[in-house]
Structure formats: structure tokens, C-alpha cells
């Protein structure tokens with residue numbers, strides 16, 4: 001069984017505070033396990049807490065980064081297993097035609113951003129570059145591909161047995177297809193999310209907000225609902241909540257976007273601490 005736990009689903013910047021307690025303030029971090037293999041999707045601020053609660057029996061950890069924006073990487077240096085000599089950590093992330101992933105990770109692990117260098121860690125993490133790939137980690141079969149977002153950015157489709165989970169936290173789904181939402185083969189991310197059991201997908205804006213932020217890399221809630229419909233997903237959890245929106249504002253945007261819609265799948269706002277079992 002695939003167990004998915006959300007350690008952070010806020011977008012762009014951590015947003016702690018009592019008005020945000022229900023959906024949580026930590027940025028992107030999702031743990032996926034089958035009891036043997038530990039995958040961590042993104043290393044936002046949520047990974048710090050995950051590092052304190054991770055099963056101590058796990059000696060090999062795979063961190064899969066969708067991209068290098070700070071909200072998806074800011075927690076890396078605070079992940080305690082990196083400092084445990086008996087744990088091997090792998091970083092998987094998007095390749096770029098400009099700079100190798102190792103050098104891009106070294107920028108984070110260096111002054112003035114961070115005092116500890118990658119080479120100072122007791123176990124040097126193993127680095128794996130990804131683009132359009134199919135690969136396995138333990139029993140998990142994973143497909144990665146680029147999606148519409150500034151800079152090289154991946155989405156992941158994770159399969160265990162017959163169950164599938166797609167993770168596309170940062171995605172401007174409307175860009176790239178003039179006929180969205182009707183042309184699946186021209187829609188960014190379609191192959192990742194096609195008929196999955198569960199999709200976590202970017203969706204923080206109202207339509208008027210999106211129109212003010214064209215090209216910023218994110219999606220309106222309504223576009224996310226259309227994308228999930230196009231992909232015939234079974235369950236959607238909307239991810240990457242705007243840091244300026246309180247719990248009440250998130251719910252009101254969601255309710256407005258759902259008005260008059262008769263969707264054939266379950267949908268909710270993703271929440272820090274939520275668990276899904278596939």
C-alpha cells in the first residue's frame with residue numbers, strides 16, 4: 001500500500017499563523033512510503049519536521065525535487081537525516097542545459113545562504129538528474145517529465161502495483177495549449193496525471209487573479225478543476241496555497257470555483273498533516 005503524508009502544501013513562502021492553522025504554513029513536502037522505501041517529494045520548509053519524525057529504521061532516503069525554487073528547497077539543510085552518518089540520502093531533480101544539478105544544489109549549501117557545504121556532510125548525498133524518465137526506486141515506478149513553470153520544472157507520476165499518484169505542485173496549466181481544456185495531447189502535464197487515483201496539483205488563484213499573473217507559473221483553481229476533469233483523475237487535492245490567503249479565504253475561493261460544477265471525482269484543498277492511502 002502506498003501511504004502519502006503531507007508535511008507542507010503552502011506555496012511560495014512559509015505562512016505560519018493562527019489564521020492558517022488548518023491548511024498549514026509549511027511549504028511543499030510530501031512523504032510517500034510503502035513501509036520499506038521512503039520517497040520525499042520536495043524539500044520545502046515541511047521537511048524539517050518530517051526529519052524529526054521519520055522512521056529511524058530507514059537508512060536510505062530519496063528526495064525528489066520538482067524544481068529548485070526556494071519554497072521547494074529551503075528545508076534541505078534542516079533535514080536531520082543528512083547529518084546522520086548511517087543514512088544515505090539521494091537527491092533527484094531536474095536537469096538543466098545550463099548548470100548541473102550538483103552545482104545548483106551547491107549554491108544552496110554555501111555561504112551566504114547556508115553555513116554547511118555539501119562536502120561537509122558525513123555522507124555525501126548521491127545526485128541523480130532527471131528529465132523525461134521512467135525509473136524505479138524500490139517497488140515504486142516513477143515517471144518524470146517537464147511541465148509549464150519558469151525554469152526546468154518536473155512533475156512526478158508514482159506507481160505502486162496498480163495505484164498511481166501524480167504530484168504537480170507548480171504548474172501553469174493554461175499556458176502552452178491554446179485550446180485548453182480540450183486538447184489532452186497538447187496539455188502540459190497530461191501524461192503525468194492521466195487517470196491517476198490521486199492528483200496533487202497547483203491551484204491558488206481566482207480567475208481574475210490569474211489574469212493579473214499570467215506567466216508566473218501557477219494556476220487558477222478553476223483551471224485545475226478543468227485539468228483534473230480532462231485527465232479523468234479519481235481524486236484531486238489542490239496544492240500550493242497562496243501565502244497571503246487565510247484558511248477562510250482559501251475555502252471561499254474554493255467554494256466560488258466549485259459553484260455550478262458537477263465533477264465526477266472527489267476534490268478538496270490539500271492540508272498539512274493529511275494522509276492518503278492507495
Ligand SMILES: [Zn+2]
Pocket residue numbers: 011012069071072169170240
Ligand atoms: Zn512553489
Ligand SMILES: [Zn+2]
Pocket residue numbers: 067069149170217
Ligand atoms: Zn516554483
